[in-house]
Amino acid sequence: MLDLTPKEIIERKGLRINPCKTCQPVGAIYAALGVHKCMPHSHGSQGCVSFHRMFLSRHFKEPAIASTSSFTEGTSVFGGGSNVKTAVKNVFDIYNPDIIAIHTTCLSETIGDDLNTYIQQMEIPEGKIVVHSNTPSYAGSHISGYFNMMSGFIKYLAKNTGVDNGKIGIFPGFTNPGDMREMKKIAKLLGADFTMFPDTSGVMDAPMTGNYEMYPKGGTTIPEIIGLGDCKKVLALGELTSMEPAMELKRKCEVDFDCLPLPIGIEATDAYVTVLSHFTKNEVPYALEEERGQLVDIMLDSHAHYDKKTVAIYGDPDTVLGITTFVLEMGMIPKYVLTGTPNEKFTKKANALFEKFGVTDCKAKASGDLFELHQWIKNEPVDLLIGSSYGKQIARAEDIPFVRAGFPILDRYVHSYMPIVGYRGAIRLVELISNALMDRRDRDCEDEDMELVM
Amino acid sequence: MDKRTKILDKYSARVFKNRKDHIIELEDAANAQSIAANSRAIPGVMTNRGCCYAGCKGVVLGPLKDVVVITHGPIGCGFYTWGTRRNKAKASDNGKNFIEYSFSTDMQEPDIVFGGEKKLKQAITEAVEIFKPECIMICSTCPVGLIGDDIHAVATWTEETYKIKCVAYSCEGYKGVSQSAGHHIANNSLMKYVIGTGDKAPTQKFSINILGEYNIGGDGWETSRILKRIGYEVISVFTGDGSYEEIKNAHTANLNLVQCHRSINYIAEMMKTKYGIDWIKVNFIGVDETIRSLREMATYFGDADLTARTEAVIEDELANIADDMAYYKSKLQGKKAGLFCGGSRSHHYQNLLADLGVETVVAGYEFAHRDDYEGREVLPTIKTDADSKNIEEMTVTPDERHFRLLLTQEKFEQLSKAIDLEAYAGMIKDMGNGTVVIDDFNHYETEQLIELFKPDIFYSGIKDKYIIQKIGVVSRQLHSYDYSGPYAGFKGAVNFARDTTMGIFTPAWNYITPPWRTLPTLEGKIGGEE
Numbered sequence: 009m010l011d012l013t014p015k016e017i018i019e020r021k022g023l024r025i026n027p028c029k030t031c032q033p034v035g036a037i038y039a040a041l042g043v044h045k046c047m048p049h050s051h052g053s054q055g056c057v058s059f060h061r062m063f064l065s066r067h068f069k070e071p072a073i074a075s076t077s078s079f080t081e082g083t084s085v086f087g088g089g090s091n092v093k094t095a096v097k098n099v100f101d102i103y104n105p106d107i108i109a110i111h112t113t114c115l116s117e118t119i120g121d122d123l124n125t126y127i128q129q130m131e132i133p134e135g136k137i138v139v140h141s142n143t144p145s146y147a148g149s150h151i152s153g154y155f156n157m158m159s160g161f162i163k164y165l166a167k168n169t170g171v172d173n174g175k176i177g178i179f180p181g182f183t184n185p186g187d188m189r190e191m192k193k194i195a196k197l198l199g200a201d202f203t204m205f206p207d208t209s210g211v212m213d214a215p216m217t218g219n220y221e222m223y224p225k226g227g228t229t230i231p232e233i234i235g236l237g238d239c240k241k242v243l244a245l246g247e248l249t250s251m252e253p254a255m256e257l258k259r260k261c262e263v264d265f266d267c268l269p270l271p272i273g274i275e276a277t278d279a280y281v282t283v284l285s286h287f288t289k290n291e292v293p294y295a296l297e298e299e300r301g302q303l304v305d306i307m308l309d310s311h312a313h314y315d316k317k318t319v320a321i322y323g324d325p326d327t328v329l330g331i332t333t334f335v336l337e338m339g340m341i342p343k344y345v346l347t348g349t350p351n352e353k354f355t356k357k358a359n360a361l362f363e364k365f366g367v368t369d370c371k372a373k374a375s376g377d378l379f380e381l382h383q384w385i386k387n388e389p390v391d392l393l394i395g396s397s398y399g400k401q402i403a404r405a406e407d408i409p410f411v412r413a414g415f416p417i418l419d420r421y422v423h424s425y426m427p428i429v430g431y432r433g434a435i436r437l438v439e440l441i442s443n444a445l446m447d448r449r450d451r452d453c454e455d456e457d458m459e460l461v462m
Numbered sequence: 463m464d465k466r467t468k469i470l471d472k473y474s475a476r477v478f479k480n481r482k483d484h485i486i487e488l489e490d491a492a493n494a495q496s497i498a499a500n501s502r503a504i505p506g507v508m509t510n511r512g513c514c515y516a517g518c519k520g521v522v523l524g525p526l527k528d529v530v531v532i533t534h535g536p537i538g539c540g541f542y543t544w545g546t547r548r549n550k551a552k553a554s555d556n557g558k559n560f561i562e563y564s565f566s567t568d569m570q571e572p573d574i575v576f577g578g579e580k581k582l583k584q585a586i587t588e589a590v591e592i593f594k595p596e597c598i599m600i601c602s603t604c605p606v607g608l609i610g611d612d613i614h615a616v617a618t619w620t621e622e623t624y625k626i627k628c629v630a631y632s633c634e635g636y637k638g639v640s641q642s643a644g645h646h647i648a649n650n651s652l653m654k655y656v657i658g659t660g661d662k663a664p665t666q667k668f669s670i671n672i673l674g675e676y677n678i679g680g681d682g683w684e685t686s687r688i689l690k691r692i693g694y695e696v697i698s699v700f701t702g703d704g705s706y707e708e709i710k711n712a713h714t715a716n717l718n719l720v721q722c723h724r725s726i727n728y729i730a731e732m733m734k735t736k737y738g739i740d741w742i743k744v745n746f747i748g749v750d751e752t753i754r755s756l757r758e759m760a761t762y763f764g765d766a767d768l769t770a771r772t773e774a775v776i777e778d779e780l781a782n783i784a785d786d787m788a789y790y791k792s793k794l795q796g797k798k799a800g801l802f803c804g805g806s807r808s809h810h811y812q813n814l815l816a817d818l819g820v821e822t823v824v825a826g827y828e829f830a831h832r833d834d835y836e837g838r839e840v841l842p843t844i845k846t847d848a849d850s851k852n853i854e855e856m857t858v859t860p861d862e863r864h865f866r867l868l869l870t871q872e873k874f875e876q877l878s879k880a881i882d883l884e885a886y887a888g889m890i891k892d893m894g895n896g897t898v899v900i901d902d903f904n905h906y907e908t909e910q911l912i913e914l915f916k917p918d919i920f921y922s923g924i925k926d927k928y929i930i931q932k933i934g935v936v937s938r939q940l941h942s943y944d945y946s947g948p949y950a951g952f953k954g955a956v957n958f959a960r961d962t963t964m965g966i967f968t969p970a971w972n973y974i975t976p977p978w979r980t981l982p983t984l985e986g987k988i989g990g991e992e
Binding site for chain 2: 009010011021022023024025026027030033034049052054055056058059062063065069070071072078080083084091092094096097099101113119147218221379401418
């Protein structure tokens with residue numbers, strides 16, 4: 009496995025090997041799937057959307073709908089106006105969504121298609137909406153695509169009517185439906201009146217009923233997105249993912265926001281709970297304190313199995329920062345933290361965490377790739393690997409225990425239903441991490457050292 | 463209303479006008495009805511098709527294990543074709559296996575604005591330094607063609623600078639109308655630059671190439687196992703578990719076997735013209751079809767020993783699977799299936815389903831051409847449209863050094879009557895009257911078809927798998943075999959039968975409706991009862 013990866017590291021400027029990111033449009037589709045009765049639409053050649061639907065379906069094991077402008081060579085020469093207009097007409101005719109969310113691709117961006125103009129020229133049926141965002145694949149990553157699409161919805165829809173609706177907007181970051189459900193559960197326990205945007209729960213984890221519904225029950229509704237402009241405040245979770253759309257909403261509708269890390273681990277969840285409690289002026293209910301107490305109890309009980317173990321964490325920037333924070337809270341050493349997404353804030357934030365927890369010899373990198381992470385590990389190994397399915401090759405090559413968390417997980421089931429956020433999510437992470445390490449100990453020990461009680 | 467009209471009913475006039483010729487209800491299947499194929503998908507209609515790049519890099523070149531295939535473009539395309547297609551490969555003798563890796567130039571905005579050639583050269587330099595490959599291939603994505611990067615010049619530069627093979631493919635996603643254009647582009651350049659450049663001669667009497675076998679789930683390995691048992695030497699496989707090292711020598715084989723007609727028939731045809739190698743359309747999916755293919759191969763070579771060994775292997779392999787096949791047939795007999803796949807499997811699997819007593823009631827291709835539906839006899843009548851004209855139609859001439867005919871013209875013609883020598887009859891003739899054939903099927907039509915036919919199982923791909931299952935019909939992927947396989951040959955047929963049976967009968971289907979939906983909700987006593 010990965011036998012051709014040498015230990016010796018040479019600096020690469022041209023060749024990306026085994027990436028730890030993908031392109032903007034898939035993030036745009038994921039954000040749009042979190043809007044109720046929305047059809048994501050890819051303005052490019054049809055291969056893009058084919059890849060993206062495949063990819064999302066493989067992570068969520070759910071349908072991932074999206075349409076395409078199906079560019080041909082002629083379209084690329086003469087522009088995609090005619091294609092996107094035909095597409096929008098057909099999508100409303102055949103699939104009848106309430107809203108179409110168009111995103112661009114490297115193709116339509118390179119030829120300079122102007123979606124603002126095209127949308128103005130379209131015949132849009134009464135009561136239906138078309139929005140767009142620019143998501144060139146040659147900048148940022150799927151994370152930027154996700155927040156750019158969010159900003160697109162906000163630009164087109166959010167309105168400040170001058171009367172605040174008493175709500176708090178919650179931007180959940182690039183997380184799974186299971187995470188979004190957990191964040192909503194906490195907000196409900198605190199009595200908050202909120203709008204989560206986007207919200208893929210109920211869409212990308214829809215139940216089996218025997219009836220296929222193209223637009224399942226979940227998703228942020230259009231009135232809710234419009235209403236974001238009247239929110240008292242927005243809670244942007246994950247600075248590198250959610251701050252841009254929060255700033256967009258502030259610019260457009262003057263809604264203030266708090267930016268917090270994704271609520272992964274104790275302190276970040278505490279912060280989430282505290283802000284919501286201040287907002288609602290409700291005391292934190294016993295149910296949440298109980299969960300928090302259970303988490304701390306479990307960490308005290310189990311710490312001996314992971315204390316000072318070194319771990320490599322890779323994936324999306326806010327998710328990686330969240331998991332890094334939590335493993336530090338658990339007493340582990342996040343020796344390598346890496347994201348493929350280009351954003352130097354990631355490195356700064358990771359280094360600040362290393363400093364805060366007083367760990368040394370830890371390395372953080374943005375715009376990295378898994379080939380490089382593997383080379384680091386070959387030079388100085390770690391005890392545990394945490395990240396997407398793509399790390400399974402490294403885990404096998406180097407025989408390292410492996411915990412799957414983040415995006416994408418293509419080779420396991422159930423993960424997208426289960427949170428890693430909130431106190432319950434942290435409890436789950438402790439279970440995943442300690443099980444991986446303890447299973448390894450059971451596997452590797454001599455017969456006489458096999459422990460029944462651990 | 464007939465089935466076809468029902469499917470088309472919801473469409474607007476313009477969509478109807480386009481789609482009506484892509485959907486046919488068979489009235490006289492034996493004489494293939496005409497169908498529209500290989501034309502543009504309609505914008506906004508959720509087609510299952512991919513793009514030219516997907517066909518070139520994803521399908522044909524991706525499986526070449528000893529080649530560093532660099533995707534020149536933004537990161538997405540290279541990322542999505544990394545480890546997602548199940549084209550299995552084992553490292554060859556030189557230890558090189560790049561299947562586990564993804565290589566991309568990860569173009570950024572400045573590369574788009576100022577051109578990406580410099581970065582591509584840098585990437586190649588780094589690939590050479592780190593991996594020392596014998597061969598590098600470059601695949602373009604959409605923006606590369608638009609900004610005019612000359613990847614072919616970079617390939618020449620690479621060959622001159624590093625003295626290795628380097629082939630560039632202009633397979634931008636917007637070319638053609640589907641993956642099919644990418645297959646063609648990949649075929650052309652393999653023919654132009656790779657096949658015929660090696661000089662390793664066969665060591666055995668009966669040597670073959672397997673074309674259009676991508677070793678999904680290990681199919682190619684299972685096919686090769688049977689062929690080797692009979693005594694064939696497999697010179698090269700295009701391209702499952704295949705390699706640059708082997709494909710170089712493909713021109714030395716006696717016979718080409720074509721498994722996936724759609725993706726590779728170009729090479730088969732060109733090798734006939736250039737090297738004189740005959741080809742036969744085989745199908746190693748399905749027991750009867752595997753047997754037919756093996757016997758036709760034996761007939762082609764006309765060797766008594768080979769024929770005897772073929773029959774002995776068939777007998778032995780059949781004996782090994784007889785009990786299992788009988789069991790699964792008892793479970794599946796009378797079931798109905800829908801089949802939608804790329805460009806060959808929707809035909810191949812009908813034969814395997816027939817082995818199991820399952821009737822295919824509706825079938826179609828994602829990106830096939832008319833000949834895949836109606837048979838190669840329609841080739842002269844196919845009109846090339848503007849989109850296909852942009853894909854080079856290569857002409858080759860006999861290679862003086864390597865051209866040789868195994869059969870005399872007389873013998874060839876005589877054999878043509880007995881076996882599928884350079885012929886393919888297409889899918890439609892194998893289907894029954896009253897069944898429906900659909901080209902470039904889309905999401906909406908899939909829903910309609912299930913409603914109309916109520917199949918027991920629907921074989922398709924990942925994009926509609928979960929839609930179909932949410933409707934209440936089991937769906938298994940014929941692109942990836944749902945991470946199972948191999949499905950080829952005799953043993954593969956049992957695997958397929960097992961997976962199909964499991965899918966239809968898994969207990970979870972019984973729990974969809976909660977009991978309270980069918981029971982009275984209120985319990986109590988009728989007044990006055992004691």
